[in-house]
Amino acid sequence: MKFRMFYLIGLFFLVQIQVQGQDKVHLTIYNNNLALVNETRDVKIVAGESIMEFPDVASHIIPASVLINVKNSPSSLQIIEQNYEYDLVDGNKIFDKYLDKEIFLQTEHSGEVTGTLLNRTHNDLVLQMPDGELLVMAMKEILSTRFSKLPEGLRTRPTLLWKINNSGTASRVLDVSYLTNNISWQAEYVGELNENDDKISLAGWVSIDNRSGKTYKNAKLKLIAGDINQKKYLRKEARMVETLMSADQPAFEEKSFFEYHLYSLKRPALVKDRQQKQIMFIEPTTAKVLKEYVYNGSIDARAVAVQIKFRNSEEDGLGMPLPAGVTRIYKADDDGSKIFLGEDNIKHTPKDEDIRLKIGNAFDIIGERKELYNNKLSKRSNERAFEISLRNHKKQAIEVRVIERFHGDWRITESSLPVKEKTADKAEWLVKVPANKESKLTFVIRSQW
Known part of the structure; x- marks a missing residue:
């Protein structure tokens, strides 16, 4: 079937014909406060020139993004002008x-x-x-x-107006797409650690926040995970929202699409205006985790962070593309009650990649970082020595991953422990600390710039 496509930017007129109803709605939501609305509506259009009204569009529509497909006899329908009417009654x-x-x-x-x-x-x-x-x-x-009547120019709903010229049939099928701001989604994860801190039960929810000024009924819902390039548009002030928690079972299909990942809900959805809606997309899944202690003295001289690390692989219980979102971690006490341990953000993570979540800082482990000397070797080089002290007040031995970041051209000339990992700007060591003991790491770094 041949379609004609019109990209419209315009301003204009009054109303003679109103498009009735929503026959089909597709809603594709992005992470960055943006959605694509696609509606198919059946219309009756008189012959010749007229003004057609397309009501009930999102109040945060980007008017210049409107795209129209005329699905039957497209060559006999001409779109001349467009106006977006948003002066609403108050x-x-x-x-x-x-x-x-x-x-x-x-x-x-x-x-x-x-x-x-x-x-x-x-x-x-x-x-x-x-x-x-x-x-x-x-x-x-x-x-x-x-007042005797509604003043001219005020509307009860945001409306698109088109000046059209119809030289063909009266019955038409219009497929209208546009972008709107003030609607977004993000993934939110809930994890529960087991008693030994070596496994986690992880569930995932999609959280949709709709402040676009429109309710989407029986919509085919799709979610795009990925970082799209978008010009920054002015946003209107956000309004208060009401929250709805959906008890639906996971019902999303995931696939790669262009350079992103696309999640499609298998059933029609009702996405109300001024509503937050949660839909489960990952059922509770058990994965292997490793608890780590991490010390980065250049950021915080005393704190030793607690992290959990797991691999997003089928072998370890997951193995699916995970969209970016907040992950909240819990653990059951002896009486079965849940204790909130902390939360962290994950980035868009493909399968077979590692995920690290910072839970908080360890209470019973203290770090200390000292610069022992700083010798200038030339105008563009120096040599520095550092001592890292780690004190473990726990009843069991631990291992701490020590991270140091450097700039310029550098090399470690001396170290009391072998370097575990090295990149262009970072070196890592694993330091074992016995129960109720202290361990030290010393190293010398030579830098030039």
Whole structure:
């Protein structure tokens, strides 16, 4: 079937034809406060030029992103102009539109008063009475106001208007797509460590936050995980949201799409405006984990971080692309009650990659970092020596991963322990610390720039 596509940027006119209903809705949501709305609607269009109304679009639509496919006889329908009407009804706007027009007031002491509105402030308004006299009335005395009709230009819903020219059939099928801001999604994970801290039960939820100004009914929901390139648009102020937790079972299909990952909900979804909605997409899955103690004295001279590390592989219980999101970790106490241990963010993680989550800082392990000397060798080089002390106040021996980061061209000339891992800007050691003991690491680094 041949389609004609129109990319529209425009401003214009009034309404003669209104597109009725939503036959089909696809909603594709991105991580960065953006969604693509795709609606298919059946319409009746008169012959010749007319103005067609496409109501109930998202109030945070990006008007220049509108794309129209005319699915039947596209060559006989011409889109001439477009206008996005978003001047919505409220009391202040109605008063503004009724300047120099007749209004009807119900007052506390004078009953009904009729006159021409000349001015209005927060405190009072000025009416010209039928006999020509002026009446200044305090706003607090007004119980209600009646207006003869809705002023021209105000709308109850955000609406697209098109000036069109139809030289063909009246019955048309329009496929309309546009981008909107103020709707986003993220993954949120919940993990529970076992008694020995070597396994985790991990579940994943999709959290959708819709503040786009539109409710999407029976929508085919798709989620894109990945970092798309997007020009920054001005955002309107966010509104308060109400929260809904869905008890649905996992129902997403995942696949690679372009350079991203696409998650499609198998059933139609209701995504209400001003709502947060959670849908499970990973059932509780047990994976192997390794608890690590990590010391980076250049960032925090005393704290030793507690991390858990696991591999996103089928062998270790996972093996699926994991979109970025917050991971919250719990553990059961002896009486079965759950204790919250901490939370951290994970990045978009393909399968067969490692994930490290910082849970917090160890209470019973203290680090100390000292610079023993700093000798200048030349104008562009120096030599420094460091001592790392790790004190373990726990009842069992531990192993601490010590991380040091360096800049420029550098090499370690001396070290009391072998370097475990080295990259262009980082060196790592594994330091064993007996129970209730202290261990030290010393090293010398020579740098030039």
